[in-house]
Amino acid sequence: MSTDRTLIRGARPLGGDAADVLLRGGVIAEVRAGLDAEGATVVDADGLVLLPGLVDLHTHLREPGREDAETVETGTRAAALGGFTAVHAMANTDPVADTAGVVEQVWRLGQSAGHCDVRPVGAVTIGLAGQQLAELGAMADSAAAVRVFSDDGRCVSDAVLMRRALEYVKAFDGVVAQHAQEPRLTEGAQMNEGELSGRLGLRGWPAVAEEAIIARDCLLTAHVGSRLHVCHVSTAGSVEIIRWAKSKGWNVTAEVTPHHLLLTDDLAATYDPLYKVNPPLRTHADVEAVRAGLADGTIDVVATDHAPHPHEDKDCEWAAAAFGMLGLETALSVVQHTMVDAGLLTWADVADRMSRTPARIGRVSEHGRPIAAGEPANLVLYDPSASRVVEPGESASLSRNNPYTGLELPGRVVHTFLRGTPTVHEGKPA
Amino acid sequence: MKRHLLSAADLSRDDAELVLRTAEELRSLADRPIKKLPALRGRTVVNLFFEDSTRTRISFEAAAKRLSADVINFAAKGSSLSKGESLKDTALTLEAMGADAIVVRHAASGAPHRLATAGWTGSSVINAGDGTHEHPTQALLDAFTMWRHLGALDGRRVAIVGDVLHSRVARSNALLLRTLGAEVTLVAPPTLLPVGVDGWNVETSYDVDSVLPKADVVMMLRVQGERMNASYFPTVREYSRRYGLDARRMAQLQDHTIVMHPGPMVRGMEITADVADSSRSVIVEQVTNGVAVRMAVLYLLLGGSEPAGTTERDAA
Structure with missing residues (x-):
């Protein structure tokens, strides 16, 4: 997956109205509805909440x-x-x-x-x-x-x-x-x-x-x-x-x-x-x-x-x-x-x-920024409509002391981007 | 009955009365020349003691042997708290040896609960005292002793006096005695009553003299002098004056009132020698009853299929 240009299609920034978000060179290049992919890697984010x-x-x-x-x-x-x-x-x-x-x-x-x-x-x-x-x-x-x-x-x-x-x-x-x-x-x-x-x-x-x-x-x-x-x-x-x-x-x-x-x-x-x-x-x-x-x-x-x-x-x-x-x-x-x-x-x-x-x-300057053009592309796409029963064995942690074991919790992290590079893709380590 | 005895709260009124009735049958065995039944022949009972307690261990050992069980004593000094072999590995070892029941004494509250529920062993687990949590067979033998002296416990008033905060005996007794219909009053300085004791469905008092005249049973708890160093009370002498049972206080008791102590006593601290050795004291009898009650618990938990008292002729 190319990390140079990524187009996040149809996500809801901060849970608001859907928009397209173009990431380029580790920063957010543009945020608006109806962006053209123009050869960028497209991430279908229909219905997902986009958070910093x-x-x-x-x-x-x-x-x-x-x-x-x-x-x-x-x-x-x-x-x-x-x-x-x-x-x-x-x-x-x-x-x-x-x-x-x-x-x-x-x-x-x-x-x-x-x-x-x-x-x-x-x-x-x-x-x-x-x-x-x-x-x-x-x-x-x-x-x-x-x-x-x-x-x-x-x-x-x-x-x-x-x-x-x-x-x-x-x-x-x-x-x-x-x-x-x-x-x-x-x-x-x-x-x-x-x-x-x-x-x-x-x-x-x-x-x-x-x-x-x-x-x-x-x-x-x-x-x-x-x-x-x-x-x-x-x-x-x-x-x-x-x-x-x-x-x-x-x-x-x-x-x-x-x-x-x-x-x-x-x-x-x-x-x-x-x-x-x-x-x-x-x-x-x-x-x-x-x-x-x-x-x-x-x-x-x-x-x-x-x-x-x-x-x-x-x-x-x-x-x-x-x-x-x-x-x-x-x-x-x-x-x-x-x-x-x-x-x-x-x-x-x-x-x-x-x-x-x-x-x-x-005092972490590159994080926690608005979702706006020119800001670092540190982002997470989250599906609030998903749900799962917590299974400790599925963790990336070396440890298993998960207190939610067996509980049903809502939501799922679908994609995470660190300076425009995916660290999580479709819920799996990228 | 449940498969384990971890807390006095595990016992319904029917369960508790069954234990007491069974103990009564088994107690008569103590008066016979051959004190042995074949009820648990071929079964293995492990006494797993992470804390020293010779009297409780011997009591369980005698109980198991009188029922013809094979007894293994496992004194695991150095629990996992002191980085010895872990409770889990000990449990796996005993499981591999084919223990039918594990009688466990441990300094950590809840250790028997873990042993029974963590999936380490399929044995029945009997709590022989865990930390400051519970000691259900002590409560059963106490109730049995009261029952023999006073009959049904409904409405009887039991005063439990001393270090309630650190006492597993008090916790188990409060639960079981309420189940059996008795009224319980916990008497201690405010520092030695647990936070939230209001929710225990018992009375509390800071004043022993106001409680004694109405009591049918007075149970004195051991108080460790070291508690003084943690400022639970100023001095041993002050504690004894305010909460100790001496002849003067004993004179306030009703004629039928009995005096109990789970042992080991600190004579001169919570109880004076003349009280401990008086005719009201049933402290030695508690020990005898302990064996009968523990026989009943082992018998009932390990599912002795025939009525407890009927097979002695096979043994003889």
Whole structure:
């Protein structure tokens, strides 16, 4: 298939009226109805929704260190199949991405794989240990041009260290993405604290452990005039606190994962560690609150927190299992199901929550752009009328910890283009 | 009865009463010269203990042997939590050896549930205590003991006093006693009651002295002194003063009220020696009843085809 010129025929940009879109030389050349193919490769997109390529602010690619769970190659292939053209690779690898050397390695692995752009996230503290700032400036100045810093998986719980990190990243327009989890309140915690955790005898993970850190960090951010991004918001209280911080005009953004938009804590009653995740699945009321927060813009973006784990780390008793679940290949379907089909978001809103705004938060200039002439041809064609029963074996990920196993979800990513080059064609890796 | 016993909630009222009636039949065996039935001859029961618990293991072992089952004791110190052999591989091994029932004790809540449902083994699984979740055979033997002393449990008041938060015994007892119609009051300092206990369909109280005079049964739970270090209570002495059962408190009890403890006791902490050794105490009897109840559970789960009490002459 020629990648020089592609004519997307009859797609609905942002779910609107059908138009033809001509891609040439990696950019969008023209958008209007009734374009002539003129020898371009034609992609029949009748009825498909055309969105800017999705941008994930929160992906675990596991390389270097846990290549048994995922590699940059497999993780980005899964990302492309999910409609993503850029992902932010979290820093909790082994070695930790806390030096310019590691972030550049991850960035280069992403380039050579070529399925989507990889933007490494830098660790806030050396070894994620929460003791001493990593060389944030060196990572920012590296070829990887890191702008998002996070100790994700661990909370920067020390208030002074968090304050300094927020201050320091101002020098290069960085953002601190906080994993909000008060460590003392969550020692040994296994699931959302509530009636069910008491009955199941699984140590509770109180909502306040998340909310207290978010409240503190919002205040710190306001105090030092920096940028805070809150990872994987999971509770109704967190949404309220962020709504309040935004009403003050503070520079706070937040993300919610697809699984926190759909799944609830009662799944823990199976004791199947497939449903063990950090932060934990919460209650129906929390799910309603994060959906409402995403709809009204309190929560800015959907981020997957795609967290691959090898089979043996989930095929065991709950307490021994690893935290985390896959998300890249199902994210758009879950958002359609929970938000679009429920009338809470339009497709234009989806483009905002899953492409434009995450690109803006991560300072990824070539992604999340309008679908207009002259813009980079990072695009996804999505069929919202399709549906499928999720089969974990069909994933491009090396891991199979898919919490939607056996669920019927709507939609299907049909084509993904990275700078005009197809990375996914007819739902398969191109 | 279901094929596994993972939670006291698995038992309907009919199931629970069948276990108690069967246990009553089997208990009489303890008074006979030959304490053995052929009911489970040729069946294999594995005691899979990832946590030390000599008393529970011995109780299950005695129960299985009195039913003529072959017993394998598998003490897997080092669970997968400590990166030893995984629960799954252990289960596959036992499956390959042809276990009919696996009696499992594990530090992780839900481990027996996983063993029963993850497809690793086709054996019946009996939960012999999992983490801070449940200990259903303990609840059955407790109910059996109450039943022998008080008759039907409908409307009887049971006070369970102590570290409810970490107690699998309290969870299983609360479920089973409600199934059997008893009124349950959980008594503990607020720090040792689980969040959401309001939804358990039981009463709760922070004040042991207001609960004791109405109770028909007082069940004291073990409280580990180490909980003090996690600030669940200030000192061992303060805990004992506020929640311990001593002779002064025992004097408030009705004449027929019995005192129970699942063991092992911390004498001087939650219960004083004079109470533990008093005529109200049925603590030693609980142990005897434990064997009979576990025999009944093994017999019923492994589908002993003939009535439990009728085949002793074959054995003799």
